[in-house]
Amino acid sequence: MKTIKFFTIITALVLVTSSCVENSGKYKAAIAERDSLAQVNMALDSSYNQTLDILNDIEQGFAEINQQESEMKVNLKGVEGAKINKRAVIAAQMTAIKEGIEKNKAKIAELRQLAAKNGKANNVLSATIKRLQAQMDEKDAQIQTLQSELNQKNITINEL
Secondary structure: OHHHHHHHHHHHHHHHHHOOOHHHHHHHHHHHHHHHHHHHHHHHHHHHHHHHHHHHHHHHHHHHHHHHHHHHHHHHHOOOOOOOHHHHHHHHHHHHHHHHHHHHHHHHHHHHHHHHHHHOOHHHHHHHHHHHHHHHHEEEEEHHHHHHHHHHHHHHHHOO
């Protein structure tokens, strides 16, 4: 009989102490840590999504620049005997290309700031930024070449 009372009391104590876990300091600390980790995870997800959005914008900008550059090269082939309208179209395309390049430069700068803000060395992101910057420099050089070619054709047109 005493053993039954003893086991009943032990069982009651176990139930009482286990139900008080939610009020313990360790439990509250664990919940606070979980919530803190969830917030950090959300911030990282947000930063990651923002980085991907910027990268997508840059890639789209490069595609638009390439398309405009191709159209301009086609128009540039027959500009020597063309009317003023065709020259105006080419000049507008050149302006659009330069604006696209400036937008991409701004996006690359924004991406660099975001990478610096995160503070952690991300080798893949750093390599991507370097690759994009090299691609941008190459496009800039191509546009300078196109600009000089366009200027030369304008001189030829003016001489006629």
